[in-house]
Amino acid sequence: MVSKGIISVRGLHNQFGDNLVHEQLDLDVAQGEILTVVGGSGSGKSVLMRSILGLHRPSAGQIEVDGVDLLRADSEQRVQLERRMGVLFQRGALYSSLTVLENVLLPLQEHLSLPAEDAEALALMKLRLVGLSSAVADNSVQSLSGGMIKRVALARALILEPDFLFLDEPTAGLDPIGANDFDELLVTVQRALGLTVFLVTHDVDSIFKVSDRVAVLAERKVLVVDTPERVATHPDQWIQAYFQGPRGRAAQQGKRHPVNAEEDA
Numbered sequence: 184m185v186s187k188g189i190i191s192v193r194g195l196h197n198q199f200g201d202n203l204v205h206e207q208l209d210l211d212v213a214q215g216e217i218l219t220v221v222g223g224s225g226s227g228k229s230v231l232m233r234s235i236l237g238l239h240r241p242s243a244g245q246i247e248v249d250g251v252d253l254l255r256a257d258s259e260q261r262v263q264l265e266r267r268m269g270v271l272f273q274r275g276a277l278y279s280s281l282t283v284l285e286n287v288l289l290p291l292q293e294h295l296s297l298p299a300e301d302a303e304a305l306a307l308m309k310l311r312l313v314g315l316s317s318a319v320a321d322n323s324v325q326s327l328s329g330g331m332i333k334r335v336a337l338a339r340a341l342i343l344e345p346d347f348l349f350l351d352e353p354t355a356g357l358d359p360i361g362a363n364d365f366d367e368l369l370v371t372v373q374r375a376l377g378l379t380v381f382l383v384t385h386d387v388d389s390i391f392k393v394s395d396r397v398a399v400l401a402e403r404k405v406l407v408v409d410t411p412e413r414v415a416t417h418p419d420q421w422i423q424a425y426f427q428g429p430r431g432r433a434a435q436q437g438k439r440h441p442v443n444a445e446e447d448a
């Protein structure tokens with residue numbers, strides 16, 4: 184049971200016209216955990232992530248990130264926080280006109296004024312961290328496979344050495360092997376860097392492979408948040424269809440939650 188997390192959301196309210204997306208939503212993300220967020224299409228996963236990132240201003244509520252009240256922070260505090268948050272948007276969101284290296288360098292150029300040589304060395308280091316050789320640095324993004332694009336996007340999200348990593352459906356569009364490789368990479372990187380990870384996904388395999396806890400969004404709030412194994416037994420109809428359907432059952436058989444796997448060994 185998590186008390187107040189390093190990310191703490193209280194009474195979040197998000198409404199677009201008549202569309203009430205979040206109502207009195209509470210959520211805590213513990214330092215150093217991988218929290219996955221699931222829910223039906225339109226349940227508000229992306230809006231929640233964008234609210235925490237400060238990209239969407241909620242209608243009401245309170246969001247604290249490492250003690251900073253996001254909705255009342257001044258611009259300097261926001262910039263400081265922004266630098267501590269790496270983001271991997273859906274489909275990687277890389278610039279196709281730029282090379283791999285130029286894409287990874289972008290946040291550095293935006294936030295720091297490092298000498299070009301140091302910046303490049305740092306970017307190459309991040310590419311190696313995500314399993315890409317420096318040989319791809321000058322390649323155009325268009326020449327990359329889907330899996331490589333996700334890795335480049337991850338390297339870019341890590342370039343400012345963030346404490347928090349936010350990912351929106353990172354395995355969407357990957358084949359099962361590519362998705363599995365990405366999940367393994369995510370866990371390795373998260374452990375190596377001690378990141379706090381907020382991951383939005385539809386991928387039930389990913390949930391069992393990477394999550395410390397899963398939050399299910401339904402009825403405009405967090406219906407349940409717990410380990411994947413416990414959430415899978417929740418009686419809610421959507422949860423049962425999702426976790427106990429054929430894909431959910433297969434994922435549970437194929438799983439071994441990485442942390443538990445070590446502890447159980």
Ligand SMILES: Nc1ncnc2c1ncn2[C@@H]1O[C@H](COP(=O)(O)OP(=O)(O)OP(=O)(O)O)[C@@H](O)[C@H]1O
Pocket residue numbers: 199202204222223224225226227228229230231
């Ligand atoms: N900028 C916006 N203006 C108006 N409505 C919006 C806006 N952003 C999101 N919404 C609405 O908010 C609801 C939640 O959207 P959101 O993208 O968070 O859902 P989601 O759970 O991420 O869905 P999916 O799984 O399909 O990606 C949807 O009904 C969407 O149409």
